[in-house]
Amino acid sequence: xxxxxxxxxxxxxxxxxxxxxxxxxxxxxxxxxxxxxxxxxxxxxxxxxxxxxxxxxxxxxxxxxxxxxxxxxxxxxxxxxxxxxxxxxxxxxxxxxxxxxxxxxxxxx
Numbered sequence: 001x002x003x004x005x006x007x008x009x010x011x012x013x014x015x016x017x018x019x020x021x022x023x024x025x026x027x028x029x030x031x032x033x034x035x036x037x038x039x040x041x042x043x044x045x046x047x048x049x050x051x052x053x054x055x056x057x058x059x060x061x062x063x064x065x066x067x068x069x070x071x072x073x074x075x076x077x078x079x080x081x082x083x084x085x086x087x088x089x090x091x092x093x094x095x096x097x098x099x100x101x102x103x104x105x106x107x108x109x
Contacts, residue, residue: 002087004087004091005070005075005076005087007091008070008075008087008090008091008094009067009070011094012063012066012067012070012094012095013067015059015063015094016060016063016064016067019056019059019060019063020060022056023053023056023057023060026049026052026053026056027053059095062095062097063094063095065095065097066094066095075090076090078097078098078099078100079097079098080098080099080100081098081099083099085099085102089102
């Protein structure tokens with residue numbers, strides 16, 4: 001594995017650690033929200049927390065998938081076209097799965 005991929009792998013491992021910590025923190029906070037809801041408070045807050053938990057879990061899945069693909073030497077290969085995605089692009093968006101994700105990024109910048 002070349003140096004750039006090692007940097008990306010380290011970045012992904014750091015992202016995984018941070019997401020796991022956030023997830024643990026939010027799950028613990030969720031119990032506080034559920035208790036306040038039993039008292040009739042915080043229904044909107046609970047909806048926000050559920051959405052946040054969902055987003056954190058999805059981000060964590062993306063990171064785990066990218067790390068797994070590195071292990072099986074499939075990292076940086078577009079899942080739709082089978083073409084290689086440049087290391088420059090993968091460094092920019094390390095959890096990218098398709099080339100098309102970079103087109104979306106260009107349009108929305």
